[in-house]
Every structure is written in structure tokens, then in C-alpha cells.
Amino acid sequence: MFDGPPPDTVPAPPPPARRGRTLRAAAELIAAGLLPEAARAEAEAVAARYAVAVTPAVRRLMDPADPADPIARQYLPDAAELRTAPGETADPTADAPFTPVKGVVHRYPDRALLKPLLACPVYCRFCFRREAVGPDGGVLSEAELDAALDWFERTPSVREAILTGGDPLMLSPRRLARIVERLSAVPHIEIVRLHSRVPVADPGRVTPALVRALESDRAVFLCVHANHAREFSPEALEALARLRRGGAASLLGQSVLLRGVNDSADALEALFRAMLAARVKPYYLHQLDRAPGTARFEVPIAEGRALLRELRGRVSGLAWPTYVLDSPDGGGKAPLGPDFARFEGGEWRVDAPLRRAAAADAPGPG
Known part of the structure; x- marks a missing residue:
């Protein structure tokens, strides 16, 4: 039973730019005008099973007057989440069989995931770890984190440590700095990579202290998860600039191909152009992982291939991500063309x- 994070995991009070409350309950979403009163019972049922969180920054991006708003679709609970379709599983990327110690996933020979926590600033309704993530648990204890970092130290084949979760930028700057420093001291670790929604979903969290926590003499890559061009708000652009000037000089972008969010050539073009304008290189476009209750977001692979084909020659090669499917048997990411x-x-x-x-x-x- 999770009994709270270590003291230095809890972030300091937010700076003025982050003032405002993250909305987590159906009643709060209704009061904010993001859901109708008629959706209360269904939203409460979804929230009882899967975590819900809408930060002030994300709330400002939503258009409550648009029933098909692509930002709202990513974050607001929907009754469809309670229906599990054939082929949907709690571990759609098969992390569990490749977990040598708690918090580590070692699937590829030369790289491994480190999951120091399972909390996020927002909770995507299509998340492939939706059965595990949430605001009240999943932080590795000091002993568990030490064991995970010990594993990296004694596994010389691993050249790249990938911090994910959850969102590693939800850690306190002090704890994040300790992790980056410890990994950077491992002789065979050449790259430290972090995957995060924070720069676009909670940009005020990117404080000078957080940026300093990423400083390393190793190559540090930050992979920013964004699925729609509107997520690159002025505040997000400022946060990305702070990261670029600081410890994470190399910024990559990853997205999920989602029905109703970015399933058109125009939407993908706008997204990838917005990334490049923010000096973020589009890296991966993921085919949806089949987690429970996510069927409404799925775009068939044939349609995804056609969309990417339409973009070739229409946008710079710099804007071209690798379209991939994470094998449900744990076989890794397969390019889809x-x-x-x-x-x-x-x-x-x-x-x-x-x-x-x-x-x-x-x-x-x-």
C-alpha cells in the first residue's frame, strides 16, 4: 500500500505562473464548464477506475463550445473508457516480463527504462499505462530506487537510460538531480533520455531548479509528448526554451495517432510544424497501444500509413517521424512505413x- 512519496519527492509550492488548481473530480470538471451535468454519473464511474487530471494550462487550451475539441478529447473522461474491446490488455506493451527489478524495463539490449514514479501532471484517456498511473502512488522508495540504479550500474550492455513512468519531471528537482547524477556517473551510460508531458501540460513546473537538475556531462535528450499543434502554447514555448538553454539541449517529440485528435494530414502537418517551430524534432508517431477502454481513439494502421504517405514531400524531412507500433508481445517498436x-x-x-x-x-x- 502506497503511503506517500519520500519527502524530497513532493514538489515545492508552484511559482505564480502555475497558480490554479488541477481538476480531478467530475464535479470540478462540470463546475468549470468542461462537462455537462448530464455526464456526471458516467464521469464519476470513469474517475473511480482511472485517474483524471486537467491542469490549468490544459484547461486554457480547451474550447468548451466545441463538442469535438481535440484537446478536451485527450483528457476528459468518457463512458467509453469502461468498455474493454477485444484485444485490449492491461499491459499492452508487455513491460512486466522484461522487469528485472522494480522500476526497470529492459527490453532492448542497449537501453532500459527507469520508472521512478507513476504520477503525471495530466492523465491521457488513451494512456497505455492507465491501469497503473495515478496521483497517489507509484513512487519508488529510496531502497527501490537504489536497487534500480544499482541494476543500471551492473549492466554494462545498457548505454541509454530512459526515464519515464509516469512523468519524471513530476519529481522534485532535488530527487531528479540525484537520479541524473547517479546515471551520469555510470561509465557505460552514454545517453540519458526523459519522456515528459510537463512542458506542454504544466509548463510552469519547468523552473530553473528543474532545468538545472538535468545538467549532465552525458547526452541528455528530452522527448516531449504532444498530439496537437495547439498544445504548443506561448507558455509551453517558454518552458521548452528554458529546457533547451539548460540541461536538455536536445528536444525530441513523440505523438500518438488518435481518432478525433490528429487523424488527418492537415492536423499532423500542423503538429509537426509546431514542433519544429519550437525546435523539437518529431521522433515517433505511435500507433495506439490497446489499453482497456481506448478503442474510440484507434486509427487503423492502413489509414495511418496513408496519412504519412500523404505528408511525404508536403513537409520537410525534419518534420517526418518514424511511425511505429509497440509489439503487444514485448518485441519492441516496429516501423510501420x-x-x-x-x-x-x-x-x-x-x-x-x-x-x-x-x-x-x-x-x-x-
């Missing part, structure tokens, strides 16, 4: 983005 070349009639045919089905001046498969 699309393909632009095929061997036909004794030669390679290349569907060039600006001139389709042109014969490439290239030899056959041999």
Missing part, C-alpha cells in the same frame, strides 16, 4: 513524393 519502393518487372519502382511511380535508376535486389 509507409513504403515508397517496390521491385517490379526486373527493376526498382520508386513512388517519389513529387512524381509517383517513377522508375529508379537502380539495379535489382542482388
Whole structure:
């Protein structure tokens, strides 16, 4: 039973830019005008099973007058979450079989995840760890964290430590700094990567102390999760600039392809252009992981491939992410394409983005 985080895990009171209350209960969402009164019972039922949180920054991005608002769709509870579709599982990426010690997932030979906590600033309605994340638990104890970091120290094949969770930027700056320092002192760790929603969902949390916590003599990459161009608000851009000037000089972007949020070429183009304008390189576009109650967000792979194909040549290669599916059996991320070349009639045919089905001046498969 979780009995509260270690004292230095609890963040300090927020700076003025973060004043405001995160909305967690159905009654609060209704009072804020984000849900109708008629949705109270269903929202309460969802919140009883899965964590709900809408930060002031995210609330400001929502348009309550738009029933199809793509920001609201990502965060507001919906009765569909209580229906589990065929193929949906509590561990859709199969983390559990690859957990050598609590808080570590070691799937790939040269990298491993470190999950120091399972709390987030907001809770996405499509989250693949939705059965585990929440605001009241999941922080590794000091002994558990030491055991996890010991594992990294004695596993020389691992060159990259990836902090995820939960959201590692929810840690106090002091505890986050200790983790980064300890990992940076491991001779075989070359890269420290962090995956976070904080810069776009709670940008006021990116304080100078938090930025300093990421300082390291190793390569530090911060992968920012955003799914819609509107998430790159002025406040988010300021937070990303602070991170870029500080410890996390290399910013990457990851997104999930979501029905009703970014399932059009125009929406994806706007998202990737917004990332580049914020100096964030689009890195991954994820096919939805089939967690319980997420079917309403799923876009078929064939449709996702067609959307990416439509974007090729329409946006810079800098804006082109790798479209991937995380194998439900734990096999890792598989690129999904699309393909632009095929061997036909004794030669390679290349569907060039600006001139389709042109014969490439290239030899056959041999």
C-alpha cells in the first residue's frame, strides 16, 4: 500500500505562473464548464477506475463550445473508457516480463527504462499505462530506487537510460538531480533520455531548479509528448526554451495517432510544424497501444500509413517521424512505413513524393 512519496519527492509550492488548481473530480470538471451535468454519473464511474487530471494550462487550451475539441478529447473522461474491446490488455506493451527489478524495463539490449514514479501532471484517456498511473502512488522508495540504479550500474550492455513512468519531471528537482547524477556517473551510460508531458501540460513546473537538475556531462535528450499543434502554447514555448538553454539541449517529440485528435494530414502537418517551430524534432508517431477502454481513439494502421504517405514531400524531412507500433508481445517498436519502393518487372519502382511511380535508376535486389 502506497503511503506517500519520500519527502524530497513532493514538489515545492508552484511559482505564480502555475497558480490554479488541477481538476480531478467530475464535479470540478462540470463546475468549470468542461462537462455537462448530464455526464456526471458516467464521469464519476470513469474517475473511480482511472485517474483524471486537467491542469490549468490544459484547461486554457480547451474550447468548451466545441463538442469535438481535440484537446478536451485527450483528457476528459468518457463512458467509453469502461468498455474493454477485444484485444485490449492491461499491459499492452508487455513491460512486466522484461522487469528485472522494480522500476526497470529492459527490453532492448542497449537501453532500459527507469520508472521512478507513476504520477503525471495530466492523465491521457488513451494512456497505455492507465491501469497503473495515478496521483497517489507509484513512487519508488529510496531502497527501490537504489536497487534500480544499482541494476543500471551492473549492466554494462545498457548505454541509454530512459526515464519515464509516469512523468519524471513530476519529481522534485532535488530527487531528479540525484537520479541524473547517479546515471551520469555510470561509465557505460552514454545517453540519458526523459519522456515528459510537463512542458506542454504544466509548463510552469519547468523552473530553473528543474532545468538545472538535468545538467549532465552525458547526452541528455528530452522527448516531449504532444498530439496537437495547439498544445504548443506561448507558455509551453517558454518552458521548452528554458529546457533547451539548460540541461536538455536536445528536444525530441513523440505523438500518438488518435481518432478525433490528429487523424488527418492537415492536423499532423500542423503538429509537426509546431514542433519544429519550437525546435523539437518529431521522433515517433505511435500507433495506439490497446489499453482497456481506448478503442474510440484507434486509427487503423492502413489509414495511418496513408496519412504519412500523404505528408511525404508536403513537409520537410525534419518534420517526418518514424511511425511505429509497440509489439503487444514485448518485441519492441516496429516501423510501420509507409513504403515508397517496390521491385517490379526486373527493376526498382520508386513512388517519389513529387512524381509517383517513377522508375529508379537502380539495379535489382542482388
